[in-house]
Amino acid sequence: TFVVTENCIRCKYTDCVEVCPVDCFHEGENFLVIDPQVCIDCALCVPECPASAIYADNELPEGQEMFVALNAELARVWPVLAETSEPLPDAEVWEGKGDKLQYLQR
Ligand code: SF4
Ligand code: F3S
Numbered sequence: 001t002f003v004v005t006e007n008c009i010r011c012k013y014t015d016c017v018e019v020c021p022v023d024c025f026h027e028g029e030n031f032l033v034i035d036p037q038v039c040i041d042c043a044l045c046v047p048e049c050p051a052s053a054i055y056a057d058n059e060l061p062e063g064q065e066m067f068v069a070l071n072a073e074l075a076r077v078w079p080v081l082a083e084t085s086e087p088l089p090d091a092e093v094w095e096g097k098g099d100k101l102q103y104l105q106r
Pocket of ligand 2: 013051
């Protein structure tokens, strides 16, 4: 399955949502997650993310491993987002900042 990782937090560009054929993205206040039970591994969303936040679960960058469980957990409680919307207002400021897990709103 594919996994949304830390660099999405406080950006939430949502370009990924538009291309997903199975609507497996779920939306929180400042982060999106992929439902691993629904993702068909098409990889279409990966190049769409301006923050390069989406990875295959077996190719995660070092330190991002906990996002596998976090995507699965939050996909169960957050609603599906099926259409692209505006990025968060200061998305560009936060893109690439690192250490953003502490800001995750749940
Ligand atoms: Fe959707 Fe494909 Fe991305 Fe999975 S890999 S989240 S199915 S676009
Ligand atoms: Fe997040 Fe990238 Fe999608 S920032 S909302 S994973 S386009």
